[in-house]
Amino acid sequence: MANKILVTGGLGYIGSHCVVALCEAGYEPVIVDNHSNARASVLERLERLTGRELSCFDIDIRNRAGLETLLQREPCQGLIHLAAFKAVGESVAQPLRYYDNNVGGSVSLFDAFDAAGGGAIVFSSSATVYGDVEAKSLHENMPVQPTNPYGQTKAMIEQVLADMVRARDARSRGLALRYFNPAGAHDSAIIGEDPKDAPNNLFPIIVQVAVGQRERLTIFGEDYDTPDGTGVRDYIHVVDLAQAHVKALTVLLSGGFDAPFTALNLGTGTPYSVREVIAAFEAELSRKLPQTMGERRPGDVATLVADPSAAMAQLGWRAERGLEAMVRDAWRWAGAARQWGLWDEDT
Ligand code: UFG
Secondary structure, eight states: OOOEEEEETTTSHHHHHHHHHHHHTTOEEEEEOOOSSOOTHHHHHHHHHHTSOOEEEOOOTTOHHHHHHHHHHSOOSEEEEOOOOOOHHHHHHOHHHHIIIIIIHHHHHHHHHHHTTOOEEEEEEEGGGGOSOOOSSBOTTSOOOOSSHHHHHHHHHHHHHHHHHHSTTOOOEEEEEEEOEEEOOOTTSSSOOOOSSOOOSHHHHHHHHHTTSSSOEEEEOSOSSSTTSSOEEOEEEHHHHHHHHHHHHHHHHTTOOSSSEEEEEEOOSOOEEHHHHHHHHHHHHTSOOOEEEEOOOTTOOSEEOBOTHHHHHHHOOOOOOOHHHHHHHHHHHHHHHHHTTTTGGGO
16 A cells, blocks of 8 residues: 655645655655645646545644544655745744744644654755855755744754654654745646745746736846846756655655754755846747846845755755746746636736
């Protein structure tokens, strides 16, 4: 019988791609999602894409009793924990909501999972835990010093997980995956990034401009210490990211790590500026996108690029898709989402 894997936030952007990658690798995902940032149609599209009936439960991760009951009914050997609030600005305005949902929810979830027998825990962390650091690329042993409540929650959950799995009677092992900038969509164009609220990130904002839902794109600053003055990031295709989760889980389940807790960067190591991302979209669309130069966005750093070598060494994983594929797949997904009327309600 296939190993069951609990996936919290399994209807979200990264979660839905993880569900597909898990099915492809022969696992049986058990989805938990409270629909706070996912459309009802995601499940149906996931079932179409995977050709399977999927188990999905509407449980908030803070509901420990609900999780306990679920894990008794559906014993899971692994956990991919992605459910979280993720808007940096909102976290500054509503810190307690973030600590309650992200940190409180993770404590309740980890506790329920370990009490049910434990297993392999893969946690969705973020490069934001490194904070505002001046370095060409970021390595896992650099200091963790987040600069906003959202980043703090990710750093705290890493610590909670590390302490929990290091405890003498722990039954679980843990791995935190520090994402750089996820982008793109599944190449079937059946699932992709589909934020219920107004997006804050570069890719979905460019897509909104390209489809005419937003008048123009504002480039947040051209006076950074980068080759063309605009912000530089390490964009990683969401399918590469999802496959890394499955690799991580497989390595953990086979006892492949010496340490009970490990943190790994997930990036490509290739830097792209805001201007380069816009140029890649313009090449894909064969037209110019309306754009204007604006002020720096508060809290943004000049450069955030991964040293991806540890993930390569420890998971045997590397990102295979480049910027062109991210742009192409994001654009195809936008075409499909519009065709199905998914985004009509937002206009
Ligand atoms: N940008 C623009 N215009 C926009 C949106 C973004 O110029 O309309 C620029 C940003 O200034 C930045 C780059 O595009 O230089 C990427 O911005 P994103 O918002 O797409 O991504 P961030 O790197 O700011 O955010 C990511 C994750 C967050 C995480 C953060 C840590 O999305 O979850 O990294 O820095 F907290």
